[in-house]
Amino acid sequence: MQPLSHLESFVRSAETGSFSAAARQLGLTPAAVSKNVARLEKSLGLRLFQRSTRKLALTEGGERLLGQISGALGTLADAMAGAAGTDGQPAGTLKVSMGQAFGREYLVPLLGEFLALYPAVLPDWHFDNRQVDLIGEGFDAAIGGGIELTPGLVARELARIHVVAIAGPNYMAGKAMPSHPSALVAFDSIVRRSSPTGRIRPWTLRNTAGDEVAVEARPRLIFSDPEAMCRAAIMGLGVALVPMPFALPGLQSGALLRLLPGWYDDAGPLSLYYPSKRLLPAKTRVFVDFVVERFRAGGFAQRVHGAGAPPG
Known part of the structure; x- marks a missing residue:
């Protein structure tokens, strides 16, 4: 099973179109987000992004993975945030x-x-x-x-x-x-x-x-x-x-x-x-x-x- 941090870095990067924007949301450095995505790609044996100096573009495999996990990941993250509330x-x-x-x-x-x-x-x-x-x-x-x-x-x-x-x-x-x-x-x-x-x-x-x-x-x-x-x-x-x-x-x-x-x-x-x-x-x-x-x-x-x- 993939670490939640790797999946979250991937989803946020896909939604925002950049590692820097994803890093601001997650409270990480862009390098850390990039590294999380690279580790996810290595473990899956699949390239998820086409990288350029201007933006990130999802590959066909990346599009498929995003559609499969983004909703479930958002629900899980929100449920965890709600459970962390005071009483x-x-x-x-x-x-x-x-x-x-x-x-x-x-x-x-x-x-x-x-x-x-x-x-x-x-x-x-x-x-x-x-x-x-x-x-x-x-x-x-x-x-x-x-x-x-x-x-x-x-x-x-x-x-x-x-x-x-x-x-x-x-x-x-x-x-x-x-x-x-x-x-x-x-x-x-x-x-x-x-x-x-x-x-x-x-x-x-x-x-x-x-x-x-x-x-x-x-x-x-x-x-x-x-x-x-x-x-x-x-x-x-x-x-x-x-x-x-x-x-x-x-x-x-x-x-x-x-x-x-x-x-x-x-x-x-x-x-x-x-x-x-x-x-x-x-x-x-x-x-x-x-x-x-x-x-x-x-x-x-x-x-x-x-x-x-x-x-x-």
Whole structure:
């Protein structure tokens, strides 16, 4: 029978496409993972990977072996992790990726309750404004929008992300409130540059009647961060189009005004992503259920829906 470490090194290398990524997941060095796979190949008398300087590619025999053992190995590893919990309770390090501003505003406030419920779980949260490779980088979960749902991932939608027009009361003082998106061209605009593409993001606002209008902007500031856009709007530097989760605190406090109520752009879903396994580690399962339930109970999806009335 093959040692579990050899089989696990093989499966993780096949899933991630490299010994280095597998090593990060397993807490080993790339050399150790490579050696484990080489020993497995020697004992089987079978080459499992075609190796190159850029990536690993499974051979036909490697594909066949992966299909036969990956599910069973994952179930065994998860069962062992669950059995290692404290008195059967969820335990272990919980590695989660989330956006900086979103995580601070909406996830950190939930930590006290989560830790009280699951004291043996150690949150290891990464506040990154980037898309991560959950499997390749060894994350248990990630929260964000626009993450590609690749094979092996599951997404639980938390809300639709709507983009709305906002401004500070001091900027709008003495100005007529716009009644149509076409009127936004008369105001100084705080526009957003897309980090992935480097381009200025265009917006098309829509309403519940089905009307759609391309927004023309008169740029005064260009930022790549929606939280910074909100702060600039609060300072009275112009009108901004930002996702509702970033605008909501200022709208609720009165530091920001919602322009064009009922007009919004749909930027897609905000979701909680995690690896698809028949038997999730208990720490991941309870985290997913906890976040989904708290966001639902707090009416998060309704609060960030751009078609509704401005939050008070």
